Each structure stands twice: as C-alpha cells, then as structure tokens.
Amino acid sequence: MSRPARPSRPPSSPSDQASSPPPGSLPLWQLLSGCADAVAAVRQGHSLTDVLAERRPQERPGVQALSFAVLRRLGMAQALRQKLVPKAPQAWVDALLLSALALACGSEYNEHTLVDQAVEAAKRRAKPASGLVNAVLRRFLRERAELLATVEQDPVARFNHPAWWINRLKKDWPEHWQAILMANQEQPPMTLRANQRHGTVAAYRQRLVEAGLLPESDLSAEQPPVNQPDPIALPHGVPVGKLPGFEQGDVSVQDAAAQIAAPLLIHAGGHPLPAGARVLDACAAPGGKTAHLLELADLDVTALDADPQRLTRVNETLSRLGLKATTLAADASQPAWWDGKPFDAILLDAPCSASGIVRRHPDVRWLRRESDIAALAQTQDAILQALWPLLKPGGHLLYCTCSVFKTEGQDRIDAFLQRNTDAQACPSPGHLLPVVEYLDPARHNRGDGFFYALLSKTTQGA
Ligand SMILES: C[S@@+](CC[C@H](N)C(=O)[O-])C[C@H]1O[C@@H](n2cnc3c(N)ncnc32)[C@H](O)[C@@H]1O
Structure with a gap:
C-alpha cells in the first residue's frame, strides 16, 4: 500500500465511544488481529477512517476502540518494542506486538488475558511468530517497571507524538505544550448543535434530559449572546440514532x-x-x-x-x-x-x-x-x-x-x-x-x- 500524497483535510470522524469493545462483541484475539491490521496500515501512511471503513460491520466497533487506544500510546509501544526486539519483525507481527504493548500500558484489559489473546491471534495469522510474541510480551510483564522507566526518558514515548510535533508545539506554545499533548490523549466529548430552525437550544436540552442523555443541571445554564455558539456537551457519547429528532434534522454533532x-x-x-x-x-x-x-x-x-x-x-x-x-x-x-x-x-x-x-x-x-x-x-x-x-x-x-x-x-x-x-x-x-x-x-x-x-x-x- 502506498502513502497518501498529502494530507489536506481532516478525515471524517469515527466516533470514539470506548477504550474496550462493547459487550457481546467478538473474541479479543480476533479484535487484536484486526487492530494489528489497522495499526500496520496507519504506520504505512493510511488514514484510520479509511481502514476502518473496509472492516466488516460486526468487527468495526471493537477494532476501532482498540485502534484508538493503541494509537494514543504508539510512541510508548514503539519504544518498548525497540528495547525488547531491536530488529523489527514482519509488519503485521510488529503491529500485533505494538498493539498488545500499548494496551498493556493503558487499557482495562487484564494483562495476562491480553498476552494469551495476542499469542492466539499470532497462532492463527502468523504461526511461526507466535513463540516470539509470547516471549516478548511475557518478558514485558516481568520487566515492566524497569522498561517503562527507561523508555519514558524519550519524549516520543512519554508524550506519544512524533519528535517534530512536540518540538513545534514547544516553540509555538512554550507555556502550554505539555498540556496540549496531554489533552490530545483524552477522549473528546460528544458535542451537539441544536437546529434553531426547529426550536430553541433550551427546548432541545429539555428533550435530551427527558431522553436520559443530559443531566438536569444542564438546564440551568445561561443562554450565550446571539453572536456566540450554544453547544451541548453530552456526558457520554451515544450513536446518533439515539439523539431525539436526529433523522428529522433537529440536531447535528459538531465540536464546540x-x-x-x-x-x-x-x-x-x-x-x-x-x-x-x-x-x-x-x-x-x-x-x-x-x-x-x-x-x-x-x-x-x-x-x-x-x-x-x-x-x-x-x-x-x-x-x-x-x-x-x-x-x-x-x-x-x-x-x-x-x-x-x-x-x-x-x-x-x-x-x-x-x-x-x-x-x-x-x-x-x-x-x-x-x-x-x-x-x-x-x-x-x-x-x-x-x-x-x-x-x-x-x-x-x-x-x-x-x-x-x-x-x-x-x-x-x-x-x-x-x-x-x-x-x-x-x-x-x-x-x-x-x-x-x-x-x-x-x-x-x-x-x-x-x-x-x-x-x-x-x-x-x-
Ligand atoms: C477542514 S475541511 C472543511 C470542513 C467543513 N468546513 C465543515 O465544517 O464541515 C477542508 C475541506 O477543504 C477541501 N479542500 C481542500 N483543498 C481545497 C481547494 N483547493 N478548494 C476547495 N476545497 C478544498 C477538502 O476537500 C476538505 O473537505
């Protein structure tokens, strides 16, 4: 696969609802396998949105949740893999290792389950490499504290952004660069824009409260002046189909x-x-x-x-x-x-x-x-x-x-x-x-x- 010519626009937004897949989804080894495909593709220069669009619908939410979590810790995972296996293995195996390492550093999964399931994924897709995957991940679990202490010296591993990006932020925002990098690791809120041709923002807030999607305390907020926006931030993301009147055009999703x-x-x-x-x-x-x-x-x-x-x-x-x-x-x-x-x-x-x-x-x-x-x-x-x-x-x-x-x-x-x-x-x-x-x-x-x-x-x- 070739690198895209030039980034010219933000991709359309896949929603980011969770760092672990929804209940009742596919086995973890299968999601890890799909996540490794996605991570390998991004490392080759492909947009995650495009990659996810090609996955089967039943896999997409789980693979997306894992890929989001992994890409937020890819700098750390790459530094760890480099320490554990200085010569990179074949691209998909490498992406599987990176995915398991990133999730072991920061996700809700039990680390032993993660290792077992990563090894299972390797056995099914790249059997000869399953021994390597097993050995590397178990060594990580044994030496975790020392390994993390070493790699965290590197800003790319600590902040999970490329070095040039970190340096540019430092130069542009000497007081805020670290806070920006940390904010980039957060899950964003789902923010709505009520269609004021269909009713007031206050009336739409009321509908959200009635639908159990917004706390009642949100109703007391004052209306902003007419030349200011009035965004509604939901405490939890929901599929757009659950928003009252979405199909009828009463509301849109748009960042504040x-x-x-x-x-x-x-x-x-x-x-x-x-x-x-x-x-x-x-x-x-x-x-x-x-x-x-x-x-x-x-x-x-x-x-x-x-x-x-x-x-x-x-x-x-x-x-x-x-x-x-x-x-x-x-x-x-x-x-x-x-x-x-x-x-x-x-x-x-x-x-x-x-x-x-x-x-x-x-x-x-x-x-x-x-x-x-x-x-x-x-x-x-x-x-x-x-x-x-x-x-x-x-x-x-x-x-x-x-x-x-x-x-x-x-x-x-x-x-x-x-x-x-x-x-x-x-x-x-x-x-x-x-x-x-x-x-x-x-x-x-x-x-x-x-x-x-x-x-x-x-x-x-x-
Ligand atoms: C930041 S996005 C626009 C988002 C949009 N305004 C919105 O709020 O939904 C930038 C857009 O510019 C378009 N674009 C890039 N180069 C362009 C050009 N030379 N002329 C017109 N559109 C261009 C891209 O296709 C992309 O859709």
Whole structure:
C-alpha cells in the first residue's frame, strides 16, 4: 500500500465511544488481529477512517476502540518494542506486538488475558511468530517497571507524538505544550448543535434530559449572546440514532470550537447579515459549518469543495436538515467557477494538518510529516489570496483551521495582511487551544484546537 500524497483535510470522524469493545462483541484475539491490521496500515501512511471503513460491520466497533487506544500510546509501544526486539519483525507481527504493548500500558484489559489473546491471534495469522510474541510480551510483564522507566526518558514515548510535533508545539506554545499533548490523549466529548430552525437550544436540552442523555443541571445554564455558539456537551457519547429528532434534522454533532464559525461570520459587521446575503463557504465538506450558517440566517450560500465525493456529504447533511445551498465541486484557489458577483461574506475553513483534532483522530499525529506543514501553508496562502477579490468591499472573510500550529494560523494572517493593504484584522478568537475551557466551563465544553481570524475588506482598494 502506498502513502497518501498529502494530507489536506481532516478525515471524517469515527466516533470514539470506548477504550474496550462493547459487550457481546467478538473474541479479543480476533479484535487484536484486526487492530494489528489497522495499526500496520496507519504506520504505512493510511488514514484510520479509511481502514476502518473496509472492516466488516460486526468487527468495526471493537477494532476501532482498540485502534484508538493503541494509537494514543504508539510512541510508548514503539519504544518498548525497540528495547525488547531491536530488529523489527514482519509488519503485521510488529503491529500485533505494538498493539498488545500499548494496551498493556493503558487499557482495562487484564494483562495476562491480553498476552494469551495476542499469542492466539499470532497462532492463527502468523504461526511461526507466535513463540516470539509470547516471549516478548511475557518478558514485558516481568520487566515492566524497569522498561517503562527507561523508555519514558524519550519524549516520543512519554508524550506519544512524533519528535517534530512536540518540538513545534514547544516553540509555538512554550507555556502550554505539555498540556496540549496531554489533552490530545483524552477522549473528546460528544458535542451537539441544536437546529434553531426547529426550536430553541433550551427546548432541545429539555428533550435530551427527558431522553436520559443530559443531566438536569444542564438546564440551568445561561443562554450565550446571539453572536456566540450554544453547544451541548453530552456526558457520554451515544450513536446518533439515539439523539431525539436526529433523522428529522433537529440536531447535528459538531465540536464546540467548530460552532464558533457561523455566528461569528453572520455577526461580523456588528449586525446580522441580511436575508439573501451571498455567502461563499469555500471548503465546505462535509458541511457542518454550511448547515450552521443556514440554520441561523436566510442566506444565499454557495458551498464549494474540491473533493466531489466529500461534497455529496454536504448535500446529504443539508437534505437531512431541510436546508438549501448551491453546491459546487471546484478548486477554491482557481476561481474559474465564479460568476463575477461579489460575495458579502466568505468562510474559508482551510485544508490543514488537523493538529487540533487529535483527540478524535489519534492516527493524525502518526500520518503527518513535518514537511506537510509548509506545503499546507502554501495551499492556505493560495486559497486566501484567490478568494480575496471575490469579497465585496466592506465584506468579511473568516479564515479558520483546526490546527494548533501557528504556521497554519496567525502566521498566515500576518503574511496576508502584509500582502493586502485593503485587508483589516477584526477582533476574533485567534488560536484556541484544547487546554483552555474558553466556551463554558460549567458545561465542560473543552473544544478542539482551532484558529479563527476575521478580516474585513476596506472600501478603498490598495
Ligand atoms: C477542514 S475541511 C472543511 C470542513 C467543513 N468546513 C465543515 O465544517 O464541515 C477542508 C475541506 O477543504 C477541501 N479542500 C481542500 N483543498 C481545497 C481547494 N483547493 N478548494 C476547495 N476545497 C478544498 C477538502 O476537500 C476538505 O473537505
């Protein structure tokens, strides 16, 4: 299998409900075997989302839960395997060893059961290697304390991120880098956005309380101002089918930090965009922010995405929510598709490293390469520059990325402002780190890492 050309978008999110498989699922050896397939594929450069999509439906939840747990401890597991077996075994056997080691370091499984089941998985898939798997894992159990003490000296093992990523965070966030790395190891909350065309957020909270999905204490939280989001964080994740009115479009799943975009752009000028305002959502798929814009205001939205397959998800989302936009499969950096009529507002949720959403995508840190960041910055510059002439004077452009790296955030905006004297920075959130409870601590809304910059176009051009 070949490495994907270049990461340009966060994968769609497999939900992360548990670090152990649901009751009544398949035997552990079978899930470990599938987990080793997934870990081997990620190590070869494949997205976990794509890999999981290829598994049989009955295996998927269990394999996913194990793979999430393993990828969160892959740095530690790799360092341990290196100590125990300096010459890496064949890729699948290696991935099986790494999976068992990672789970033995941090999961609810009994470590002896884990070893027995890993050996069973090896016997069924790679019999000659089963002796090695047995010997290595039993040695780990015997020498665990000393081995852990040794490998924890290495930051990659301690923080479970690549060295370049850790160094970049240290440079960008000298005070917060460790907290960001620790936050990336957490399971994210399931956060909802009530469709305000179908009722108030308070009314939807009440329905969640009645369905036993939200504690009653959540009803007393104050409503935020109109230009602020009102996300609902559930204490436990549930399948979307269990959310009241999901199929009827009463609610969507969207991280708290992502819910900032639509109200911020709609109220950018100090008053809401008027009905019929022309808005471009330039990198729209899968359509979370497009839908939010349309839930909040009667806008004429053009939703663009370069990936036609992902664009079908925008149409599905809009159709479930009963909303309408013009959807276009096109490259935002080459606006040949533009009809020449300026937009009143533009949302650019640019392709990025997805370094802010590592909790939901534990594979991302292992898939990215340091060189990707400079390439992504070039793409971000190109799209920003290409879209600027499409904005009418006096209009606003909201640039955002789900990245915690300054190169993909403030640095892009500083460079843009240097190049475009008709652009002005407006008050906006800037970098949001996954460590700051910036939305509503009472509701435990610790959002993903994000960057937001709002720009306005002066009426006199440069
Ligand atoms: C961060 S995701 C957008 C998420 C989306 N705004 C949402 O809230 O659901 C970035 C998107 O940019 C798209 N993309 C990448 N390069 C692009 C380009 N040159 N023109 C338009 N879309 C592009 C990717 O296909 C991906 O869907």
